[in-house]
Amino acid sequence: MTSPTLPDTDGRRVMIKLEHLTKVYPGSAKPAVDDLSLDVYEGEIVILVGPSGCGKTTTMKMINRIIEPTSGRIVIDDADVTRANPDLLRRRIGYVIQQTGLFPHRTLAQNIATVPKLLGWDPDRVRARVDELLELVNLDPAIYRDRYPKHLSGGQAQRVGVARALGGDPEVMLMDEPFGALDPITRERLQSEFLRLQAELHKTIVFVTHDIDEAIRMGDRIAILQEGSTIAQFDTPERILAAPANDFVAEFVGSGASLRQLGLTRVGELKPAEWVTVGPDTPRQEAIELLRRDGGPALLALDADGRPRRWLDLTALHNFNGQPLDQAGVPAAAILTPQATLHDALNEMITADYALGVAVDDQGRYRGVIDIQTLNGTARGGSGQDLR
Numbered sequence: 001m002t003s004p005t006l007p008d009t010d011g012r013r014v015m016i017k018l019e020h021l022t023k024v025y026p027g028s029a030k031p032a033v034d035d036l037s038l039d040v041y042e043g044e045i046v047i048l049v050g051p052s053g054c055g056k057t058t059t060m061k062m063i064n065r066i067i068e069p070t071s072g073r074i075v076i077d078d079a080d081v082t083r084a085n086p087d088l089l090r091r092r093i094g095y096v097i098q099q100t101g102l103f104p105h106r107t108l109a110q111n112i113a114t115v116p117k118l119l120g121w122d123p124d125r126v127r128a129r130v131d132e133l134l135e136l137v138n139l140d141p142a143i144y145r146d147r148y149p150k151h152l153s154g155g156q157a158q159r160v161g162v163a164r165a166l167g168g169d170p171e172v173m174l175m176d177e178p179f180g181a182l183d184p185i186t187r188e189r190l191q192s193e194f195l196r197l198q199a200e201l202h203k204t205i206v207f208v209t210h211d212i213d214e215a216i217r218m219g220d221r222i223a224i225l226q227e228g229s230t231i232a233q234f235d236t237p238e239r240i241l242a243a244p245a246n247d248f249v250a251e252f253v254g255s256g257a258s259l260r261q262l263g264l265t266r267v268g269e270l271k272p273a274e275w276v277t278v279g280p281d282t283p284r285q286e287a288i289e290l291l292r293r294d295g296g297p298a299l300l301a302l303d304a305d306g307r308p309r310r311w312l313d314l315t316a317l318h319n320f321n322g323q324p325l326d327q328a329g330v331p332a333a334a335i336l337t338p339q340a341t342l343h344d345a346l347n348e349m350i351t352a353d354y355a356l357g358v359a360v361d362d363q364g365r366y367r368g369v370i371d372i373q374t375l376n377g378t379a380r381g382g383s384g385q386d387l388r
């Protein structure tokens with residue numbers, strides 16, 4: 001696939017272009033998909049999210065031509081595939097669905113080998129690819145290669161579904177509620193695994209869900225659809241949460257939007273506020289004066305390596321009996337690594353002694369504090385960084 005690029009206004013390459021796509025099922029008065037136009041950039045995950053029956057699956061099935069559009073055009077990698085041979089097209093598109101669609105009477109290796117075989121790869125290359133893909137989705141090939149789908153848990157079957165879709169190394173993946181039938185814990189694990197995989201593979205992905213949390217977690221951009229696959233808003237998760245385009249989107253995103261927004265920001269992205277700190281060898285009298293001058297409720301004692309250890313209030317300092325300062329007072333909880341989200345921060349802070357999170361670097365060294373104003377500022381769409 002070495003065709004000329006098709007830049008859009010941002011200069012990013014468009015990999016999938018839907019133009020005025022419409023589907024009217026025979027006997028239906030209303031289109032299931034009504035004049036949908038949408039661009040998907042190379043290497044991004046676009047989520048289609050919307051209420052049941054709004055036309056998400058119909059849209060996906062049109063992209064890989066399981067369903068023929070009534071009108072409109074589909075362009076993939078610069079080629080108009082609206083009239084391309086559907087069998088050839090499907091070898092270039094990985095398709096993952098909720099029910100996995102694995103062939104029950106074929107081993108997992110045979111399932112995963114489906115497209116590579118159709119592509120005419122030699123048996124050694126197919127075998128190597130199957131093992132590589134099983135490993136990629138965290139299933140040991142020695143154990144799983146010769147098993148049958150019925151021997152798998154839901155999560156494992158879904159992993160094999162992903163491996164099979166990746167078989168021929170397609171540039172485009174269509175994923176229709178791939179994790180929809182899994183319990184919440186398995187679902188979150190597979191979402192994380194898939195995001196890690198995508199960070200390596202950079203596929204262009206259209207992903208359908210009706211779960212807004214999944215959309216926010218997985219999407220580079222989210223198209224919120226109304227009936228007839230009409231786009232209510234097509235934007236990044238951050239902007240959809242911060243500025244819903246209309247009442248439909250606001251209602252769909254729901255009352256938890258502010259909390260969800262906190263899940264999008266990592267502590268490492270913020271400049272934490274300063275706090276008064278002391279080291280293990282700071283003399284007690286100096287610590288007391290520091291705290292009095294600061295007027296705050298407590299000092300943060302760091303150890304010799306600069307890691308936060310204890311909170312020291314005036315009582316703790318007065319009761320001090322000579323031990324190093326990083327062993328007095330109460331333990332510093334709510335320690336936040338750069339990878340922690342502000343949602344994690346809130347969770348920690350509400351049970352901490354001083355309702356403060358302590359931001360540390362990757363080595364656990366003190367960077368500053370995160371307080372409720374930081375969270376408030378982020379939830380309200382500001383920087384939330386000027387705190388005290």
Ligand SMILES: Nc1ncnc2c1ncn2[C@@H]1O[C@H](COP(=O)(O)OP(=O)(O)OP(=O)(O)O)[C@@H](O)[C@H]1O
Binds near residue numbers: 032054055210
């Ligand atoms: N084969 C079909 N024949 C006639 N109508 C259909 C057919 N398949 C889907 N529809 C109708 O088209 C509309 C869109 O259906 P579609 O399955 O695309 O929606 P969806 O958004 O994927 O829904 P869900 O989230 O429930 O899977 C619905 O009104 C549905 O009843």
